[in-house]
Amino acid sequence: MSFSKKILTSLLPLAFAGGALADTVTAELEFTKRPPFAGLIYLVDNKSTNSQITIDQKDKQFTQKLQVGSSGQQIKFNNSDNVEHNIFTNETKHSANFDVGLMQPGATSEVALNWQENSIVRIGCKIHPKMRAYIANILSDYYQVLDFEKKKKNYQIQIKDVPSNLTTMNLLMPGYKSMEFELQPGETKEVPISKKGKQRGTLKLSRQ
């Protein structure tokens, strides 16, 4: 086999593998008003390698604002605080309803993640109503949790190693309707962010 033929043979599989090449999605999310508590942006897929979610409580707060899991997983709750807590959710619109009961300091408890996919549900504490966090149920490894701050309106997003065949994206934020949109490889687009009919921001996306 000649040298040039050898090179061609080596490059051919690479060319055919183009459909599975990885992209990077970058985005800029800008709000016109105060951003929501947290959010999640992801590419819709049909599998996830998420392991068990562990949610902890300390200083009368959940230690993370939003965590990501998928149907069938167990959610483990820890109480690392020195006061009692009682985590619950009752988001019937997403078929989410559990109450782990009173958790003494140091206690743990588990519930199954069994509510509607592609949704986020709020969890709270019956004793400390200011406590809040969200759990997302998605089937994807290509996501970014958005940890918003009250006074910051502009956020940069980057999701790496996205398979080129995944083109549907979803943005989930409390108080906002789920926003689904398409983003093809090489595409650049701008998506308005609306809440109750009023524009509250813009998501500028590009994919390379």
Added chain:
Amino acid sequence: MLKRIFLNLVALIFTLPLLVFAAELGTPSLEDIEYPDDEPPTTEEIELGKVLFFDPRLSLNEKQSCATCHNPEMGFGDGMAKGLGTMGEGLGRNTPHIYNLAWSSIFFWDGRAQTLEEQALGPISAPGEMNMPLPQLIKRLKKIPGYQKLFKAAYGDSGINKTNIARAIAAFERSIITRNSAFDRYIQGDKNAMDPAAIRGLALFEGKARCTKCHDGVNFTDDSFHNIGVNNNDVGREKVSKAQGMKGAFKTPGLRNVWLTSPYMHDGSEPSLEAVIRFYNRGSEGIAGVSNLIKPLNLSEDEISDLLAFLAALTDPIIIERPKMP
């Protein structure tokens, strides 16, 4: 000497896990208010809410307004141990004050309302309180030309309906803000703003008296529920939350303007702040279900006096001119 340091360190290590996190005391920031849909209310909305708040026609027999029980001249309370309904019947609990509810995350003594809008409609329609069915109230308000104009100014063509009544009253309630007490001036750097007794009282409040275990944060409340050992048959939060350990637990009231809001406790059983401090000083021992945060304090008479001076330093009265009824 080294042995003493070592013993102190050991004591500190064993004490640390027992400390309960307390949010820092301070002055509430207007930027921290979470308005519905992130929109601050308009002037027209607040003005309409104020008129509704003071209007006795919101009760069935037109004798009682929201302000009858939440009287601004009485610290937005009624001065009674337990409230009275418009038909004259006694209510089960003390009328809570409504200062700085803009920062609150849950409402009523038992937390049965999640929003101020939900709370606003509760006493109006409750048979034991203002006793006014909401459809009847809407019909009544629609007949009043002045209200037609006020609702139009606040909400345009959506006009007089249940949602807008709730939004307007809640908007007015959110505007009842106190954040310029002697304490606020003191922590902003004016060291003469509080007298020495109040300064000593502040140290006790955060320390020996354990007040910030529950009365923490900028509004002196953790917005949470505790059974403090007021011994009566009211199950409180348990009935609403169906949660274990919540029997006899009630929401921690904020302490801004607490000097004006007597009597105290969810049942109005303590007539004065001095009585309240003496109640906590005893520690509620022997009462079933009491929070483990409640312990005997061993406060001296001087310390009780200093705590009272500090609580007085949280006073910042709000003067509200009563509106003309349409």
